[in-house]
Amino acid sequence: MLSKKQARAFFLGGTLVTFLIFIGLTVYSLSKSQDQAHSENITEQVVRGKMLWESNNCMGCHTILGEGAYYAPELTKVVERRGEGYVKSVLMSPVPWAPHGRKMVAYGFSEDEAKDLIAFFKWIGNIDLNGFDRVVSPLAKEK
Amino acid sequence: MKYKSQKVAYWFFALSMLLLVLQLTYGFIMGFARIGMDGLHEFIPFNTARAVHTNLLVVWLLSGFMGAAYYIIPEESQNELVSVKLAYTQLITLAIVGVAAIVGYHLNYWEGRKFLEIPRPLDFLVVVNVLTFLGLILLTLFKGKRKTTTALVLSMGLLFAALLYLPGMITFDSQVYDSFFRWWVVHLWVEGVWELIMGGILSFLLIKLTGVDREVIEKWLYVIVGLTFLSGILGTGHHYYYIGVNKIWLIVGGIFSSLEPLAFLGMALFAVNMYRKGEKKHPNTLALYWTLGSAIMSFVGAGLLGFAHTIPQTNIYTHGTLVTAMHGHLAFWGAYAMIVLAIISYSLPNLTGRKLFNSTSGRLAFWLSNIGILGMTVAFGVAGVVQVYLERKMKMDFMEVQNEIQIHFVVLIICATLFTIGILYYVADFIKHGTPTDEALETRNN
Known part of the structure; x- marks a missing residue:
């Protein structure tokens, strides 16, 4: 025993x-x-985008790399899926963006801030996620 | 109670009760927002409500763990707390930091990292606060007459929990690294060192409630916490499957996190067997309900439901969906909330001298809250599975799917109401006990 x-x-x-x-x-x-994240592509703009992502707690509604709050869409491949113009409009909107009635906070980002966030999303979109990128984003291209 | 300084525990438990009620309030704000009733959006948007909901959970559990330590350590080490004044100062500063963080979240002042939203300046205050707490506990323990395994495991859990907070304070430019080390805090807390704390409290309660020999209980405590770390440390890998790091984690995380239910199964078998073995019939049956309930519900919530989506082949579909919320709610309830409610139920009559055992309201609190949370788990689970199927299999748009699953959130709110009624009964019982008094001091025969 x-x-x-x-x-x-x-x-x-x-x-x-x-x-x-x-x-x-x-x-x-x-x-x-x-390295699967292409860390060499993390520019100052990407870092600024990440800081905006964090200081506004975007993860409190959205998910990224599958992590977040499941209240708003996954943003891992958002630029590829929606296009830069659409994403920019959402970010710069002075009134709450509310597709299907669910409201987003009206952050009213400046053009530069929106560009920083888009650079961050683009860097995220190119990470090799061991196959999850194909599942998570219906319109993301097959690799 | 056996030592005057144990009274400090009561006020930590009182803070826990207050924050728990507040946590539920914010849970309702989120639930209603999900069914389109978001009238508070302008003042409390979803991300604020969520940060408050999860952070209040962490703070009320930590306050409960601290209260448990202030109650258990003097009794186990047979020594008064080294400084009661410092313990009260620590309680007040903990409450201030908590309130400041919550107010900050309403003013867009946070770090925006899931579970670790507390802004950096407040992080440092948390560190000072926890160091004060640890200093008090460890000094009391080492100046005491005896050092039991139960006290050592509990203190070790609290010490590691404090140390593991630090990786979460490192700043990274890469979201991947950020996420990687965030899990060092969150996973290694809840699926590692917090289980040590839970095991320590469970062991203390079983010794007191069942009368089984301490040596037997503490031997099995070592086996269970051993299993916890054996599976839990490398089980961290299940958070690394799809965040942009090496595939090796699919294998390591898959194997070791599949073993994680074993520790919880061990905990449940251990508690039930000790209860059966025990010859002592302690009059505080409510404390026994919560103790055994915690061991069993943690196996279901953390063990079984965690296992349900921990295999990489399943997780690729469930990662980032409401399936995680299903597991999270029952796991936290079973493993941590119930064990805190168990130690409160056990210690409250001893601290206040009011032996309100077996009250109807106490039993209602237990059953309503447990039935309510099981209903909530099912509602989250069904919503999660439907979300996985429609979004990830049928390739439907996120918001279209959200509208399809709204009905499950109506069910969630109904079950959450039942749960809340249970909790309110518990809080009412807590208030009925009154405040601690020196008259409740027992004569020591050690």
Whole structure:
């Protein structure tokens, strides 16, 4: 029968081993050779777009890379799906955009801000998502 | 209660109750918005309501965990808290940081990262607050007469929870990296170290309520938290399937997160078996209801429903849909909300001296809230499956699908009302107990 000492060794040993493997896999999957996100394309404009994305908590309604609040559409392939003009109109709208009656906050972004966000969406749209990009966006092109 | 300083716990529990009621209010705002009744949009848009709803959940649970620690650690270590004044200061600052964050969310002041919306300056205050709490708990523990496994596991959980907050404070230019390390906080909290906290509280309650030998309970506690980490750490991989990192996570995450239900199954079997084995019939049956209920519901919500969409082949369709909300609601309820309500139910009569065991309102609170949340889970589940099918299989537009599934949110609101009535009964019982008093001090025989 298992003793308390053996149970403790199982807890400490198992935790240590899996934690070390986890760190190893993290280092491996974030290494340059394994980059699937085309990190070299992250320009200052993309970073500004990401900051706007965060400071307005867009993830509080939308999803991106499948993460968010499921209240508004997934934006991973939004530029490819809707086109730049449409996305820009939504972002710059002075009144709440409300397709099918569900309202978006009227952010009224400036043209430059809208361009920054679009650059961010374009960078997101080119990430290799291990096949999810085909499922998540009905109109995204088959790869 | 056995130690005067345990009274601090009551006020942390009171803060939990207040924030829980507020959390439910914001849940209703979101529910109504989903069926087109969004009259508050201008003042409380959906993203504000959601940030408040989820952050209040985290804060009321943390406040509950802290209260549990302030109650359990003195009793386990047989020592008064090292500083009651500091503990009250910590409570007040926790409440201030929480309120400031929530007000900020209404003024578009946040970080916009799911679950970690608290703006950076407030993050630092959280760190100071948690360090104060940890200092108090650890000093009390190490100055105490004994160091039990239950107290050590609980403290270890709280310490790791604090350490794991830090990766969430690193700034990245890449959304992929940002997401990757955000899960170090969120996943390793809820599917890792919080389970240590849950295990510690569960073990304390089982020792008190069943009378089973401490050595037996604590041995199995080690096995269960061992299983939790064995599966949960590498199980983080299920968040990495489709966010733009290496495919290796599909294999690692798939295998290890499939093992995650084992820890919850272990927890449920452990609690039920200890109850059966126990010869002691503790009069506080309500605390026993919540304790066993937590172990069982966490297996259903976190274990089974998590397993339902953790395999990469399924997750490719369910990732980013309401299926996640289905799992999330029952998992948080079973594993964390119920264990906090269990420790409150156990400690409240001891703190206040009012032995209001087995009240009808207490039983109604238990059954209504549990039936309500099960109904909510089904409503989210059906909405989620329909969403997956229409949006991802039939390729329908997002908003067209949302209109199709609106009816399930009507069902959700009805079940949420039932749930809320249950919670209000619980809060009313909490208030009925009154405040803690020195007259409730028991004679110590240790």
